[in-house]
Amino acid sequence: MSIEIESKDVDVRKIMADIRERIAEKKRGLYTDEEIREIAERKLEAVLESRQFNPDFLKDFKTKSEVWNYTFNPETIYRTSRGGVGGLLGSIRNLLKPIQKLFWNPTPMIAALSRQSDLNQYTVQMLHNLTLELTRMNLEVQELRARLQQTDASLEELRKRERALESLAVLKDQPKATS
Amino acid sequence: MTSKLKLAFVVQRYGVEIAGGAEYHCRLIAELLRDHADVEVFTTCALDYVEWKNHYPEGETVLNGVRVHRFRVERQREILRFARLSKALESPVHTGADEEAWMDEQGPYAPALRDHVAKLAAEGSYDSLIFFSYRYWSTCRLLTDSRTPAILAPTAEDDGLYRLSLFRTLFDSVTQYAFNSVEERQMLEASMGKALPGEIVGVGSDLPSSVHGEAFRKNFGIEGPFLLYVGRIDLNKGCPELFDHFLRYRAETGSQLNLVLIGRAVLDLPKDDSVKALGFLDDSDKWDALSECLALAIPSRLESLSMVTLEAFWAERPVVANAACAVLRGQCRRSGGGLYYSNYDEFREVLQVLEGDGSLRARMGRAGHRYFEEHYAWPVILEKYLRLIEAARRAKKAA
Numbered sequence: 001m002s003i004e005i006e007s008k009d010v011d012v013r014k015i016m017a018d019i020r021e022r023i024a025e026k027k028r029g030l031y032t033d034e035e036i037r038e039i040a041e042r043k044l045e046a047v048l049e050s051r052q053f054n055p056d057f058l059k060d061f062k063t064k065s066e067v068w069n070y071t072f073n074p075e076t077i078y079r080t081s082r083g084g085v086g087g088l089l090g091s092i093r094n095l096l097k098p099i100q101k102l103f104w105n106p107t108p109m110i111a112a113l114s115r116q117s118d119l120n121q122y123t124v125q126m127l128h129n130l131t132l133e134l135t136r137m138n139l140e141v142q143e144l145r146a147r148l149q150q151t152d153a154s155l156e157e158l159r160k161r162e163r164a165l166e167s168l169a170v171l172k173d174q175p176k177a178t179s
Numbered sequence: 180m181t182s183k184l185k186l187a188f189v190v191q192r193y194g195v196e197i198a199g200g201a202e203y204h205c206r207l208i209a210e211l212l213r214d215h216a217d218v219e220v221f222t223t224c225a226l227d228y229v230e231w232k233n234h235y236p237e238g239e240t241v242l243n244g245v246r247v248h249r250f251r252v253e254r255q256r257e258i259l260r261f262a263r264l265s266k267a268l269e270s271p272v273h274t275g276a277d278e279e280a281w282m283d284e285q286g287p288y289a290p291a292l293r294d295h296v297a298k299l300a301a302e303g304s305y306d307s308l309i310f311f312s313y314r315y316w317s318t319c320r321l322l323t324d325s326r327t328p329a330i331l332a333p334t335a336e337d338d339g340l341y342r343l344s345l346f347r348t349l350f351d352s353v354t355q356y357a358f359n360s361v362e363e364r365q366m367l368e369a370s371m372g373k374a375l376p377g378e379i380v381g382v383g384s385d386l387p388s389s390v391h392g393e394a395f396r397k398n399f400g401i402e403g404p405f406l407l408y409v410g411r412i413d414l415n416k417g418c419p420e421l422f423d424h425f426l427r428y429r430a431e432t433g434s435q436l437n438l439v440l441i442g443r444a445v446l447d448l449p450k451d452d453s454v455k456a457l458g459f460l461d462d463s464d465k466w467d468a469l470s471e472c473l474a475l476a477i478p479s480r481l482e483s484l485s486m487v488t489l490e491a492f493w494a495e496r497p498v499v500a501n502a503a504c505a506v507l508r509g510q511c512r513r514s515g516g517g518l519y520y521s522n523y524d525e526f527r528e529v530l531q532v533l534e535g536d537g538s539l540r541a542r543m544g545r546a547g548h549r550y551f552e553e554h555y556a557w558p559v560i561l562e563k564y565l566r567l568i569e570a571a572r573r574a575k576k577a578a
Contacts, residue, residue, distance in 0.1 A: 006512045006513055006515075007512065007513060007514055007515025007516075007546050007550065008515075009515045009542060009545065009546035009549070010515030010516070010539075010542050010543050010546045011515075012511050012512045012515055012517070012518060013512060015518060015532070015539075016518060016519070016525075019518075019525060019528040019529060019532065020525070022528060023524045023525065023528055026524075146427060146430075146431075150423050150427065153419070153423060154419065154423070157414065157419050157446070160446075160447070161414065168258070168259075169259060
């Protein structure tokens, strides 16, 4: 009868279970989303800084969309930035709105600019997602390249072994010299 | 007053030039028992294990205080014929004649050795005949049911060979088994469908009186932490996989770990500065390397014991073993002195854990050392062998 008593000092099974759990965690994605985001942003920072962008631009780009984009709605073109006097000016513009519309139709321009503002927001969002995807694919390509190298090395090893066995077979098959 | 025990060891090769495997195991046990018994060894003149070419002179000699009787190998192994016969055994419908033909080609074919041992066994003048390695002609044809108790150290690996029908007769003729591991015992008992008599014994090691790690680093120009491999650098030992895993680990993690290889290389080594092959070194250098390494790598899938694993345990160094080998996996769990991997991801995590956690390495080292002292120290091995010999004598008497 065989009895197996495992070490009480170091629980090898537990250590191996933890290791496998960590691997499974990593395998849920090649990298976690957080890791990919971190890598992608690091790459983006490198690109932007190398082209000497305004150092604050990147921070603003990621946090405050109003810095690089504009907000637009039908009232925007009638607003002013002149404080109390501006309020009076805004009221006069509102009163003259019907007369103004006799000379030109501002509605298509308002619609176009509003749409462009939204498009800017979408484009940036899309660029961000593309960067994430590209990073993810780059990592997968690196992983596949490493596996390919490994397979090549194994194949080369098998070829060498095959050649060695073939040469042995040739030697064995040669008739022995007779004196 | 009781008379001194009389023991005969039978093994396929025997000599100080053989630094590993069942033959080395046999020599260590014979030399261990020489102070407690009249020990003689019966073996062939072969040194080479591929074709069994006669190397040593035929006749009697004394080696390290043990009398050795050598007999000529009468027919060398034909490698291609042996390969063909081995292939035939893979067929599920192979015959008993196929197995017999395979065994005769397996060798070492030494009829004079067989006749001499058969005569000794029939006379019953020895307390035990102790055989090493079940798979060779020198055990399969010589270990038969006789007046003399027969002890077998099977040194079986998980390669399925032990399931051949011709070994059933052999296994049934054994009086007591000296198993190397729990897994080896379970494997053979499952194959035979019954419990087998014997003990899990294994073997000790020639331990150094002191180690000089710094001198080793200086002599061989080794800097920084290193993973150590000791043994023949061979495809069958899993070395290509170890190289792939190791180089990938370094590339991916930026680790500064080196891989130091001790042993004769029979395949091309990676051309990378982090892989340092030192060739065949003597025992003192091996112990110095073991004392300095971060861990010992054992990438082999087939091991019946792995003496170097036990030596790493003694040296308080953790082992990184191939999980495909049940014996290594079991040794790691029982000792607490090693971790194992079954793919690259596990190899990477295991190395990261060991590199990053010095206190775990120290705990594993202590656990491995304690395991060695409890199970593989020479006094323990000696006691087990004396117990086995006594059990074999009693069993033979009762039969």
